[in-house]
Amino acid sequence: MTTVLPGVSGHTETVRKLVPQTLVQTKRLLIRWRRDPLTVVQSLGFPALLLIMLNTVLGHQISAFSGTSALYGSVPMVTLVAVMSGSLAGAITLGRERDAGLLARFWVLPVHRASGLSARVLAEAVRIVACTVVLFGVGMALGFRFRQGIPAAVALIGVPVLYGLGFAALVTTAAVFSAKSAVVEMISLGSSLMMFFSTGFVPLTAYPEWAQPIVAHQPMSYAIEAMRGLSIGGPVRGPLLATLAWSLGAMVVFAVPAAIGYTRASRA
Incomplete structure (x- = not known):
């Protein structure tokens, strides 16, 4: 008995096919992440618990020291931690798909070759939002408020998206080029250190003088200050431009290596 395989007509590398195929793969990634306990815990469970603990243990002391509610620093900080943690969990999932041969299977299917990586970018944006x-x-339940109006609140949500896409480009490059998860784990350790040395953890003046320039100019602090300004008021333009520079810089530096590494991992 002869098995008749379905034929494929026309070109698969067309823009007309890229959009629907990207949406299908985006849905696949979002469903998988939702069903993965590691991603859910790292993206939502741990950050929500961290925010509650910080507000309970340090909130009163920081508020008394700075004169404003500690939530306007801790909520942006924990949000960025959630963004980075989710990207790290997604990078681990990507490594598993590469090792299991799933990326190679998608590569030989009659689908647009760019849809796989495009779907990951779109899925990251949806997850971050x-x-x-x-x-x-959770922050509003604790007392966080958007005091600068609806337009500022919308812009505030855009800051983690911008920051997260830049960070995702970094961890995706690490995941597709490294055969082991050690590199991703080192990035995770670095992101944890960034949290403790940021203006969202404690005010800048609470750090030693030698550490203040490092804390003030690291990318997480810029994003936190931009989000603080958009929520309670204060400088916005400078921190926002710095966040834009850091994030776009990461995308420019790591986008091409990520695409090359993804292609190489798919062909393995």
Whole structure:
């Protein structure tokens, strides 16, 4: 008995096919992440618990020291932690798909070759927005408020998206080029250190003088200050431009290596 395989007509590398195929793969990634306990815990569970613990243990002391509620620093900081944690969990998932041969299977299917990586970028953006909304909800339950109006609140949500896409480009490059998860784990350790040395953890003046320039000019602090200004008021333009520079710089530096590494991992 002869098995008749379905034929493929026309070109697969067309823009007309890129969009629907990207949406299908984006849905696949979002469903997989939602069903993965590691991604859910790192993206939502741990950050929400961290925010509650910080507000309970340090909130009163920081508020008394700075004169404003500690939530306007801790909520942005924990939101960025959730963004980075989710990207790290997604990078681990990507490594598993590469090792299991799933990327190679998608590569030989009649689908647009760019849809796989495009779907990951789109899925990251959706995940970041969802995590941001959930953590802002937790922050509002604790007393966080959007005091600069709706346009500023919308812009505030855009800051984690911008920051997260830049960070995702970094961890995706590490995941597709490294055969082991050690590199991703080192990035995770570095992101944890960034949290403790940021203006969202304690005010800048609470750090030793030698550490203040490092804390003030690291990318996480710029994003936190931009989000603080958009929520309670204060400088916005300078921190926002710095966040834009850091994030776009990461995208420019790591986008091409990520695409090359993804292609190489798919062909393995």
